[in-house]
Ligand SMILES: CC(C)=CCC/C(C)=C/CC/C(C)=C/CC/C(C)=C/COP(=O)(O)OP(=O)(O)O
């Protein structure tokens with residue numbers, strides 16, 4: 001499958017800036033302006049990419065909210081789905097994910113079969129993405145909902161072998177995930193092993209709360225750093241800018 005417009009844009013930006021700063025917006029809100037406000041604030045203060053997703057997503061107003069957000073910001077707005085039912089119109093692309101570290105067929109093929117037809121009929125760009133869940137202290141929503149075991153935090157080679165398999169299956173991006181609100185982010189060794197063994201674009205997120213924590217993960221080879229939960233409590237343009245400069249290692 002050919003690389004689409006949004007993926008090409010992200011790849012070019014990574015080339016230019018070294019790594020990208022992604023802000024994850026929670027769509028589980030009935031407040032019509034919340035998504036718009038959070039997205040606009042992130043865009044004005046150095047974010048490169050807006051992800052929209054939640055392990056639950058029951059917001060029938062989402063297509064209208066995404067359309068409003070697209071009018072307001074010029075950044076790519078990408079769907080980060082917890083399941084096929086979350087495929088709705090308006091996004092620039094979808095991270096078309098497979099939970100490769102799990103052994104639950106529902107997240108290995110079933111959601112993809114159900115979601116794939118929707119993606120095709122919407123004409124939405126898909127970015128084939130391996131999703132790897134790595135242990136981060138306490139149980140996370142993704143672990144609970146997907147019914148899968150995360151990779152042990154002290155076994156970076158285990159995530160590496162999943163990355164190798166995913167690349168051979170044609171996936172171009174890999175998301176190393178500690179889980180939303182994780183106590184500890186994905187250990188740098190997991191990132192470094194996947195970086196050494198594959199050419200996939202590495203996204204990482206979960207529990208990243210300080211710019212320094214983002215910077216060390218970029219140094220280990222991550223190319224897209226995702227932060228979400230932090231911005232639910234903190235609306236701080238200065239801190240957003242600090243993240244952006246810690247991540248944009250090429251300026
Ligand atoms: C390809 C399609 C259509 C779907 C892929 C479905 C897969 C493989 C999902 C992986 C497992 C899963 C449940 C992922 C959720 C990822 C996500 C959006 C996390 C962010 O949500 P949270 O922040 O954890 O949500 P809460 O804040 O509600 O806990």
Ligand SMILES: O=P(O)(O)OC[C@@H](O)CO
Nearest residue numbers: 181205206207227228229
């Ligand atoms: O909410 P946080 O902990 O920033 O995690 C972001 C993302 O990786 C969750 O899927």
Ligand SMILES: [Mg+2]
Nearest residue numbers: 180181228229
């Ligand atoms: Mg969350």
